[in-house]
Amino acid sequence: MLGRMQTSSKTPLELSRRVSALKPSATLAVTARVRELRAEGVDVISFGAGEPDFDTPPNISQSAIDALKAGKTHYMPVAGDPAAREAIAHKLRCENDIQCTPRDIVISTGAKQSLYLAMQCLLEPGRGQEVVLPTPAWVSYRPMIELAGARVVEVPGAIDNDFKITPAQLDDAITDHTAVLVVNSPSNPCGTMYEPQELRALAEVIAARGRVIVITDEIYEKLVYGGIAHFSLGSIESIADRVVTINGLSKAYAMTGWRIGYACAPGSDGLIAAAMAKLQGQVSSNITSFCYAAVAEALGNSAGEVERMRRVFAKRAELIYQRLSAVPGVRCPRPAGAFYVFPDFSAHFGRRSAGGTLIDSSQRFAEVLLEEARVAVVPGAEFGACGEGRVRLSFACSQEQITEGCRRIDRFLRSLNNRPDS
Ligand code: PMP
Numbered sequence: 001m002l003g004r005m006q007t008s009s010k011t012p013l014e015l016s017r018r019v020s021a022l023k024p025s026a027t028l029a030v031t032a033r034v035r036e037l038r039a040e041g042v043d044v045i046s047f048g049a050g051e052p053d054f055d056t057p058p059n060i061s062q063s064a065i066d067a068l069k070a071g072k073t074h075y076m077p078v079a080g081d082p083a084a085r086e087a088i089a090h091k092l093r094c095e096n097d098i099q100c101t102p103r104d105i106v107i108s109t110g111a112k113q114s115l116y117l118a119m120q121c122l123l124e125p126g127r128g129q130e131v132v133l134p135t136p137a138w139v140s141y142r143p144m145i146e147l148a149g150a151r152v153v154e155v156p157g158a159i160d161n162d163f164k165i166t167p168a169q170l171d172d173a174i175t176d177h178t179a180v181l182v183v184n185s186p187s188n189p190c191g192t193m194y195e196p197q198e199l200r201a202l203a204e205v206i207a208a209r210g211r212v213i214v215i216t217d218e219i220y221e222k223l224v225y226g227g228i229a230h231f232s233l234g235s236i237e238s239i240a241d242r243v244v245t246i247n248g249l250s251k252a253y254a255m256t257g258w259r260i261g262y263a264c265a266p267g268s269d270g271l272i273a274a275a276m277a278k279l280q281g282q283v284s285s286n287i288t289s290f291c292y293a294a295v296a297e298a299l300g301n302s303a304g305e306v307e308r309m310r311r312v313f314a315k316r317a318e319l320i321y322q323r324l325s326a327v328p329g330v331r332c333p334r335p336a337g338a339f340y341v342f343p344d345f346s347a348h349f350g351r352r353s354a355g356g357t358l359i360d361s362s363q364r365f366a367e368v369l370l371e372e373a374r375v376a377v378v379p380g381a382e383f384g385a386c387g388e389g390r391v392r393l394s395f396a397c398s399q400e401q402i403t404e405g406c407r408r409i410d411r412f413l414r415s416l417n418n419r420p421d422s
C-alpha cells in the first residue's frame with residue numbers, strides 16, 4: 001500500500017522508493033492521536049508532545065505583527081534577513097563562544113529543515129558514508145541521514161551513564177567511512193546532557209580522527225536545570241571549522257508554530273553555509289518574511305520570559321522525576337535539560353494488562369497505556385535500538401497533568417497480571 005496507490009484512472013502510482021520506505025515521525029503521530037482522542041471527548045493525559053505548552057512571549061509576537069503591518073511581506077534573501085543573521089551571529093559569539101559572522105548563518109523553516117539541509121549537503125548516496133549517532137536519539141535524525149544516502153551507526157549510551165556515550169565508544173565507532181557525528185545535548189529523548197568536560201573529551205577524539213564533521217543540535221540549550229552548564233562544541237578551537245551548530249527558536253521561546261531554525265557553519269571557507277543556502281533557494285527560499293523581526297526580539301530582548309519558563313520546567317522536571325522514581329520497577333535518570341524523561345519500564349514486560357494484552361515491547365506498552373490508562377507516551381524503540389524497554393515522556397504539561405498521569409501509570413502497572421499466559 002505504501003508504494004502503490006490507485007489513481008482515479010486505475011493506473012498504479014509508483015511513489016519514490018525513498019519516500020515509500022520512510023517512516024512517519026512517531027512523535028508527531030502520538031501528538032496527532034492525542035488530538036483525535038481529545039476531539040472525541042476522551043480524557044487523555046499527554047506526555048507525547050515535544051513542545052512547550054506556553055504561548056510565545058507577547059513582545060516577540062508584537063515584533064512580527066509590527067513587521068507585517070510595516071509591509072515586510074516580500075521575498076527576502078534566501079539565507080535570511082541580514083539583521084536577523086547578525087542577531088544570531090552575535091548571540092553565538094557572546095553566549096556560545098563560537099567565532100562566526102552573519103555569512104556563516106542560514107535561517108530555515110525550523111531546526112528540522114536546518115538539519116535536513118545540512119545532511120543533504122554533507123552526505124551523498126553511493127559513497128558508503130556513515131553517520132555516528134549516539135542513541136537514544138530524536139526520531140528524525142535517522143530518516144534524514146538515510147534520505148541523504150548514508151548509513152546510520154548507532155552508538156548506545158548506557159542508562160547508568162545518563163544515556164551518554166564515552167570517548168572510547170566514539171573512537172570505536174569512527175571508521176574511514178565516517179562522515180558525520182551527530183550530537184544532541186541537552187537530549188531529546190533522554191532529558192540528560194553532557195558536562196562541558198565530557199564534550200571536550202569527545203572533541204579530542206574528533207580532532208584526532210581526521211575529517212569527521214560534527215552536527216551539534218543545541219535546540220534545548222536554554223532549558224537546563226540539572227546544574228550542568230550548556231557548552232557548545234563549536235567553541236572548541238581544534239574542531240571549530242568542522243562543527244555545524246543547529247539551533248532555533250521553537251523550544252526556548254515557545255515558538256514551535258513559527259518555524260524558525262538556523263545553522264551556523266563557520267568552517268570550510270563558508271562552503272557548507274553556502275551549499276545549504278543554495279539548496280534552500282531551490283526548495284523553500286526564505287522563511288516567512290515578517291518573522292525575521294521576531295528573531296532579533298527573541299534573542300535580544302526576551303531573557304526574562306525564557307527564564308520564567310525555564311523555572312516552570314525545572315519544577316516539572318523534579319516532580320515527574322520524583323513521581324516516576326517512586327513507581328515500582330521503574331528506572332529513570334534524573335532530568336538535566338530539555339523537557340523529557342526516558343524511564344525504563346522493562347521490569348514490567350512479559351506481564352498482561354487488565355484488558356488481556358501481553359506487554360512485550362515499548363510499542364505495545366505505549367499502545368496499551370493509551371488504550372487502557374489514557375496516558376500518551378512515545379515508545380522508546382523509536383529512538384534507536386537501545387531505547388527498547390523504555391518510553392519517552394514529555395513534561396511540557398501542567399503539574400496537575402504530571403501528577404495525574406503518573407498516578408495513572410502507577411495504577412496501570414499495579415493492575416498488570418504477572419502471568420503472561422493468563
Ligand atoms: N532537534 C530536536 C532534538 C528536536 O527535539 C526538535 C523538535 N522538533 C527539533 C530539532 C526541530 O525543531 P524545530 O523544527 O521546531 O525548530
Ligand code: GLU
Nearest residue numbers: 025027028049050051188
Ligand atoms: N521535537 C518534538 C518531539 O520530539 C516535536 C515533534 C517533532 O518534530 O519530532 O516531540
